[in-house]
Amino acid sequence: MDKNLIKKIKEKREFSELPDSIVEKVARLAKEDVKVARALLRKYFGVFLTNRVLKGKIFNDEMLTAHMSSRKRDYEKFYEEIFSDVHDVGSIIDFGAGVNGFSYSYLKKRFGNVDYIAVEAVDQLVEHMNDYFKKEDFSANAVCVDLFDVESVFKILKKQKKSRVVFMFQVIDALENLERDFSKKFILGISKECERIVLSLPTESLGGRKKFAVRRKWILDFLVKNFIIKKDFVMNGERGIIIEKKTNS
Ligand SMILES: C[S@@+](CC[C@H](N)C(=O)[O-])C[C@H]1O[C@@H](n2cnc3c(N)ncnc32)[C@H](O)[C@@H]1O
Incomplete structure (x- = not known):
């Protein structure tokens, strides 16, 4: 091109x-x-970015409420659902992180100085998160990488400490919009290099329109077929699904 x-x-x-x-x-x-x-x-x-987010004049976890995807989340409760049965985490890899790195203090409360890496395409967000991590001296880092660049994704993933937990909050649609069925390949691939994947899907579209449930069925069928579903919960307009590899895969 x-x-x-x-x-x-x-x-x-x-x-x-x-x-x-x-x-x-x-x-x-x-x-x-x-x-x-x-x-x-x-x-x-x-569409998820407000001016307040892009300009980056917010230097604490208020950033989470300025971004469309994270604004409704109660992180204390959200992470409790995700980690209630987990005590030992080496690293957390957050694919399509948005501004989710600003929730690091909630992770720190649970796991101390756990390694966290945010992988995000919008470089402004990457910079804001890195500024924040530096200021707070967190064991965290953000990188500007395209998730379709699978080679780089694997390189990043393999470098992280075990056991690895992957976050993919509200990114499936973003991937599917650009390449149909890519998220299936992506999830199958990364699952070989991590212990647990936490996915989330919005339960309603930004415009609040319907026919959403139908569009969701394919991903749920795929997850049920290929993984153990550890947990499936709904919280504040978001459905969280925790998956792990089947023991023989
Ligand atoms: C709906 S937002 C969700 C943000 C965050 N995970 C959350 O739930 O708070 C989707 C994010 O994925 C990022 N994204 C979409 N496609 C991407 C790609 N190919 N590579 C890296 N990031 C991507 C977008 O820039 C955006 O920040």
């Missing part, structure tokens, strides 16, 4: 820091139409 097209799309400041690989994927979906590509990027990557 013409590199100038990618450059042109990224002239808009809000997209300037996205990895080229993502912009290229979206440009292809948009049949190389700049306007359509930007509209799709806005829909897939921008």
